Amino acid sequence: MKIATWNVNSIKARMPNVLDWLAEATPDVVLLQEIKTVEENFPAMEIEELGYNCAVHGQKSYNGVAILSKHPLSEVSMGLAGDKNDNQARYAEAWVEAGDDSVRVASIYLPNGNPVGSEKYPYKLKWMDRLTKRASALLASEEPVVLGGDYNVIPADTDCYDPAAWANDALFKPETRAKFRTLLNLGYTEAWRTLHNETHVYSFWDYQKGAWQKDNGIRIDHLLLSPKAADRLAACEIDRAPRGKTKASDHTPVWCELRA
DNA sequence: ATGCCGGGCGAAGCCCGA
Numbered sequence: 566m567k568i569a570t571w572n573v574n575s576i577k578a579r580m581p582n583v584l585d586w587l588a589e590a591t592p593d594v595v596l597l598q599e600i601k602t603v604e605e606n607f608p609a610m611e612i613e614e615l616g617y618n619c620a621v622h623g624q625k626s627y628n629g630v631a632i633l634s635k636h637p638l639s640e641v642s643m644g645l646a647g648d649k650n651d652n653q654a655r656y657a658e659a660w661v662e663a664g665d666d667s668v669r670v671a672s673i674y675l676p677n678g679n680p681v682g683s684e685k686y687p688y689k690l691k692w693m694d695r696l697t698k699r700a701s702a703l704l705a706s707e708e709p710v711v712l713g714g715d716y717n718v719i720p721a722d723t724d725c726y727d728p729a730a731w732a733n734d735a736l737f738k739p740e741t742r743a744k745f746r747t748l749l750n751l752g753y754t755e756a757w758r759t760l761h762n763e764t765h766v767y768s769f770w771d772y773q774k775g776a777w778q779k780d781n782g783i784r785i786d787h788l789l790l791s792p793k794a795a796d797r798l799a800a801c802e803i804d805r806a807p808r809g810k811t812k813a814s815d816h817t818p819v820w821c822e823l824r825a
Numbered sequence: 826a827t828g829c830c831g832g833g834c835g836a837a838g839c840c841c842g843a
Contacts, residue, residue: 599832677841678843
């Protein structure tokens with residue numbers, strides 16, 4: 566079971582790249598973020614032609630998440646509990662029906678939180694508390710769970726090109742990283758880091774200042790595995806190739822392989 | 826301190842991202 570996460574920064578602008586990558590990488594499940602469109606305008610037909618089912622939690626212009634799966638999806642649930650006034654589309658969850666390979670997945674677009682002095686930062690921290698609550702409830706089921714997405718969290722100094730430059734940023738502040746650790750400490754395994762010792766390996770490069778060419782990136786796209794999923798973890802990689810293509814997203818896909 | 830780039834929206838220039 567190959568499960569990927571990818572912030573595509575607009576599904577409509579990214580369709581050629583997304584279709585190419587689906588055909589080349591052949592993931593079973595893809596967790597998309599920042600689709601930037603409502604469900605009615607999601608280009609489902611072209612994706613379905615490649616054998617995927619689509620579950621879309623859309624929003625006009627901003628945010629929006631989706632789950633693509635070659636296996637049937639059930640128990641599809643959109644939105645993150647805990648704040649009835651939150652209408653930003655940042656969370657989608659589903660059960661992937663695949664026999665012994667079955668797994669629960671969530672596509673997560675965690676708020677950026679900048680600028681730190683604005684209301685956006687407390688919104689981010691509260692959203693992380695809500696995610697922690699949901700993640701805790703999912704553990705109680707003792708199912709295999711993969712929480713994948715754009716976490717907008719740089720876990721450690723070595724996950725960015727210049728820690729000093731990010732010191733006061735919402736993606737890197739101690740409070741942000743502490744909440745991310747709280748999430749992990751529930752019992753989740755961050756798939757890429759648990760299989761890799763390398764430092765300065767990234768999943769996002771800004772469009773500006775030649776960040777991609779200089780490899781000035783940050784690692785903020787993560788796959789968090791419950792114990793039952795972590796026991797099945799066989800591989801986890803960051804596929805840099807899509808970031809180097811024309812009309813690229815500023816994020817590149819991260820995928821993991823779970824044994825049956 | 827701000828723009829840099831790129832997308833949405835909508836038809837110019839602003840909002841937003843990380």
